[in-house]
Amino acid sequence: MKYEELKDEIKAAMKAHDNVRRDILRQVHGEIKNIEVNERREVTDADVDAMLKRVIKQTSETLEGSIKAANNDERTAMLKEQVEILEGYLPKQLAGDELVALVEKTIADLGATTKREMGKVMGALTAATGGNFDKAQAAKEVGSRLS
Numbered sequence: 754m755k756y757e758e759l760k761d762e763i764k765a766a767m768k769a770h771d772n773v774r775r776d777i778l779r780q781v782h783g784e785i786k787n788i789e790v791n792e793r794r795e796v797t798d799a800d801v802d803a804m805l806k807r808v809i810k811q812t813s814e815t816l817e818g819s820i821k822a823a824n825n826d827e828r829t830a831m832l833k834e835q836v837e838i839l840e841g842y843l844p845k846q847l848a849g850d851e852l853v854a855l856v857e858k859t860i861a862d863l864g865a866t867t868k869r870e871m872g873k874v875m876g877a878l879t880a881a882t883g884g885n886f887d888k889a890q891a892a893k894e895v896g897s898r899l900s
Contacts, residue, residue: 756785756796762842777835781808799883802843809839847886855881856894868899 759782766775784804785796816832819825847855859877863870874895878886 755798756801759785759801759842773831773834774838777808777812777838781805781839784808802883802885805839805843809836809843812836812839844883844885847882848890852886852891853894855886856891856898860895860898865899868896871895871899874899 759778763775763778763782766772766778781801781804784807785801788794788796788800788804812832812835816829816836819829819832855878856874859865859874859881863874863877865871865874871892875888875891878891878895
């Protein structure tokens with residue numbers, strides 16, 4: 754997601770009186786503003802994606818705690834909705850045949866042959882996709898192709 758798109762989405766949520774969407778997007782926006790202020794640099798699209806993933810993880814952990822504690826059903830529903838909203842803004846993750854093809858190509862490009870080179874292959878996959886792939890499936894595929 755682009756930073757400007759995020760601002761537009763916040764405005765649209767405000768106009769639609771969608772408080773849940775507005776609040777969670779404002780939280781992400783605030784986190785991004787912290788990067789700009791603290792690190793004194795422009796925010797990239799990768800920063801926005803990383804921030805979305807981090808907020809999703811935090812919100813999911815809060816949701817799990819809320820479910821375990823059998824807390825307020827309204828709050829639990831709101832947290833579920835927030836996670837779904839944020840996941841909708843993340844880029845599509847590679848999986849299945851697309852991922853298998855990319856793993857094979859990366860192994861061939863690097864000339865990797867042993868399991869010792871698995872980290873190098875996984876690093877190259879992360880760099881090529883920006884981390885938008887099913888890491889467990891990729892590790893399994895890489896491991897099965899290296900001796």
